[in-house]
Amino acid sequence: MKLSELHPEGTKVRIGTVDFTQDDIIRFAGQFDPQPFHLDPEAARQSLFGGLCASGWHTCAGWMKCFVPYWTSETIRLGKDGIVAPKLGPSPGFADLRWLRPVFAGDSITYFVTFLAAKDLESRPGWRINTIRCEGENQNGEAVIRFDSKVIEFP
Amino acid sequence: MKLSELHPEGTKVRIGTVDFTQDDIIRFAGQFDPQPFHLDPEAARQSLFGGLCASGWHTCAGWMKCFVPYWTSETIRLGKDGIVAPKLGPSPGFADLRWLRPVFAGDSITYFVTFLAAKDLESRPGWRINTIRCEGENQNGEAVIRFDSKVIEFP
Numbered sequence: 001m002k003l004s005e006l007h008p009e010g011t012k013v014r015i016g017t018v019d020f021t022q023d024d025i026i027r028f029a030g031q032f033d034p035q036p037f038h039l040d041p042e043a044a045r046q047s048l049f050g051g052l053c054a055s056g057w058h059t060c061a062g063w064m065k066c067f068v069p070y071w072t073s074e075t076i077r078l079g080k081d082g083i084v085a086p087k088l089g090p091s092p093g094f095a096d097l098r099w100l101r102p103v104f105a106g107d108s109i110t111y112f113v114t115f116l117a118a119k120d121l122e123s124r125p126g127w128r129i130n131t132i133r134c135e136g137e138n139q140n141g142e143a144v145i146r147f148d149s150k151v152i153e154f155p
Numbered sequence: 156m157k158l159s160e161l162h163p164e165g166t167k168v169r170i171g172t173v174d175f176t177q178d179d180i181i182r183f184a185g186q187f188d189p190q191p192f193h194l195d196p197e198a199a200r201q202s203l204f205g206g207l208c209a210s211g212w213h214t215c216a217g218w219m220k221c222f223v224p225y226w227t228s229e230t231i232r233l234g235k236d237g238i239v240a241p242k243l244g245p246s247p248g249f250a251d252l253r254w255l256r257p258v259f260a261g262d263s264i265t266y267f268v269t270f271l272a273a274k275d276l277e278s279r280p281g282w283r284i285n286t287i288r289c290e291g292e293n294q295n296g297e298a299v300i301r302f303d304s305k306v307i308e309f310p
Contacts (some may be wrong), residue, residue, distance in 0.1 A: 031216075031220070032216035032217070032219050032220045033216070033219045033220070033223060034223050034224075035223055048244060048245065049245075055216075055219065056245075056246060057212065057215055057216040057219055060212055060215065061186075061187035061188070061210075061212040061216070062187070064187050064188045064210065064212055065186070065187045065188070068188060068189050068190055069189075089203060090203065090204075090211075090254070091211065091254065092253060092254060093251070093252045093253035093254050093302075094252050095250060095251055095252075096248070096250055096251075097248045097249050097250070097252065098247060098248035099245070099246065099247060099248050147248075
């Protein structure tokens with residue numbers, strides 16, 4: 001089964017939720033993005049953001065954190081119905097990432113995937129490149145992140 | 156001083172190097188991208204990649220891990236010469252990220268930044284949006300990641 005058959009174009013699918021705790025935000029920032037508004041609640045209050053918020057890279061990684069178990073469970077669910085799940089491979093990259101709002105300590109971000117389009121890869125028969133929209137919104141339904149990713153699909 | 160005055164257009168500046176150890180790759184993947192080729196050396200050998208390699212999000216975060224201390228030291232260096240460093244703010248997002256090659260366990264990735272362009276923000280006098288090219292290459296000089304980021308600059 002192809003991804004384009006499994007996910008009708010434009011259908012937004014919820015893939016999971018990540019709670020961004022203060023500890024998790026500070027731990028990620030300490031490793032990868034040690035800026036005061038990601039590390040120190042008091043400094044963050046004095047900053048443009050007005051409160052401790054997650055590194056944008058942490059918000060990105062949260063999408064993947066949800067997608068991997070979502071896709072594993074989809075593969076199992078389809079298998080039970082005798083359907084071979086689309087064989088997805090690595091992503092060559094993505095386009096137009098927007099960090100639309102800060103993700104503050106205590107926020108719960110729910111992530112989504114929307115299948116947008118598929119294209120046959122001319123250089124490799126049977127391979128396809130899918131374009132998927134990846135989104136996250138906070139507990140108030142406000143969009144916090146959006147990007148369009150490419151995903152390889154094998155025959 | 157504006158970023159466009161500090162960095163002549165098109166000048167590629169080395170900002171640091173991250174060693175991607177097997178342990179670091181597995182730790183990041185366990186938290187955010189638990190796919191076999193990021194978690195398990197043996198499964199990775201059987202995969203398309205042929206060896207344990209870092210989550211693409213880990214490779215992204217490595218750029219930021221280098222940029223923050225680079226920028227801090229630049230600010231100090233300029234200050235010693237009596238120059239006020241450009242006041243950089245958050246990034247609203249970026250464009251066209253490409254993961255060009257896998258980052259394998261044991262690779263050392265050197266990251267770069269290149270100032271591309273600046274635009275005044277019409278809605279906020281004195282504010283600018285800079286476009287910077289962000290790149291990483293491995294110890295063999297092969298490009299592994301590239302994306303163009305936007306960075307806000309305050310007056």
